[in-house]
Amino acid sequence: MLEESLAKKRGNFSATVCANKQIRERFYRLVLEFSGEGAEAFAKTGAGQFAQLDLSDTALPSVEAIPDDLADVAERKILLRRPFSFADVTTKGNKTSVDILYCVIGPATLRMTTLSAKESVSVLGPLGNGFWVPDGTKTALLVSGGMGAGPLQHLAKVLTSDFPDIDVIAFAGARSAEALPFERRLDEISQQLGFSLPEFAKYGVESLVATDDGSAGFTGPVTGCLSEWLGRSKSAGKGMVIYSCGPEAMLARVAEIAKEKNIDCQVSMERRMACGISLCQSCAVECRTTGSNETVYKLCCQDGPVFDGSEVAWGIE
């Protein structure tokens, strides 16, 4: 039995840092490379799957490099791994590299910024279930809020390479132009709708931007931008799938819009995770059951993180 399972589907692998680039004040893109068994396991990573990184031994940045709002928590010791999904997965020869788009919000992501080339990181993965493509899909709308743009970039790549007949359009939202986790500088971002973010354009995917304060693209939440687009679209509904990743309130609104328009919808959920591998039951997501008012808790790390938008019991908690 052991011999059979030698080609592991998932496991605890050591990855080597290739790059860790600051793309904006609080946003970074980390590239990790796997060889051997890890390369095999991660080569098959689906868009929306994730991994658990051990950052407990990673160094802190110098005092000057610590943002004021994190100065107080910076020294906190890290015990648990942290979950991250992938913005890209590429295989070259017998190596697999994965990109993680991340935002510095606490002690672990602060330490993450000091990872430098050739350092090794312990990575548990690939974990969970990613996005899927229902039969008959003709149009895919990728709707992200803030950091949710990461896994949707990977999805854009998978859709355009494996499903060339599907039209893909990306919607990216954030509080302001500064809070958009993309490399393009604010002064390059056009104020009108329909311009292209390079991260999506490189796959031939058009993108629309929305900012709450109107500093780039559509003024208002990305869900407003989506609604407006759907209102103008002649084919809304049939053969369309909305894929969404971002803050939970946004996902709930996206699921609501999808329901109104009778569009399939998949959402990537976030929960605090201790293990990421269904040992601890910490990552419960309340879900509806068919044919009753009862709800059940599913595990974000095992049953998700991607759920059908109509399945999640939004706002009951």
Add this chain to the structure above:
Amino acid sequence: MSEEVDISVEFAGIRLANPVFTASGTSGYADELGDFMDVSSLGGFITKSITVKPRKGNATPRIVETDSGMLNAIGWANIGLDAFIDEKLGALEKLSCSVFVNIAGETIDEYVAVAERLAGERAIAGLELNISCPNVELGGISFGTEPEQVAEVTSAVKKVSGDKVLMVKLPPAVTNVSVIAQVAVDSGADALSLINTFTAMVIDIETRKPVLANRTGGLSGPAIKPIAVYLVNKVYEEVTKSLGIPILGMGGIRTVSDAIEFIIAGASAVAVGTANFVDPGCTAKIVEGIKKYCAGKNISNVKELVGSLEAEQDAAN
């Protein structure tokens, strides 16, 4: 030094291949760990708490990290006795390590109902009684804090548990843990496990609300280890040593030396909980490490280590 070290242990009449368990609630129903280690290489496996009826568990957040520890308030989320027997026992039977089922309840009848059903199951070596549950018939006072209740629940379960080893899991936050330990043993416990988690709270200073949806949660991980070592030693010296009752020691074990500390303190075997979340293969490493430590100290049988704490402090210090 080619002599093989014997790290098998006799535990309340069962032969364990080695003295390392995974702790209840931190390694699911065993199948979840399979991708990361060979569960059969352990001395023992303990399931999460099983209750008569399935339990959804608490709302999220269910966990929060603390310095060198974590709080959990999972709420005994489990599939319930019937589903456990139908869906999980088959796989557990195939494990070559000893399987203990942790049982929980809110009334004495609930504990008894679970124990009675499991007493006839071949797959199971023993029962671990989680007495850190609120007794709903007594207004929610934890079973484990009142000597009379400990006596009542232990003897009631003992009556129906047949030839299964009955292990009672002690809560740490009591006036005198030895009093509880003595009552458990007098009421029929064949073994004791300690410690369960400490009830604790983390407050979000922005919202001034507790971080956990349940307000409080159980503190586990390296933060509690020195207290756990002390309590194991106390119970060993004051209660179990003279009676030959074995202790399963736990609380914050992450490394080989942590495990050995517990054994020296008086534990016949140890269980690893929170550390599985960080490294799901850590228990296998601890098994190997114990062997190496014994070999290095010319200890031919790990039994020699149990309770080998030197009484006197070196005068030179």
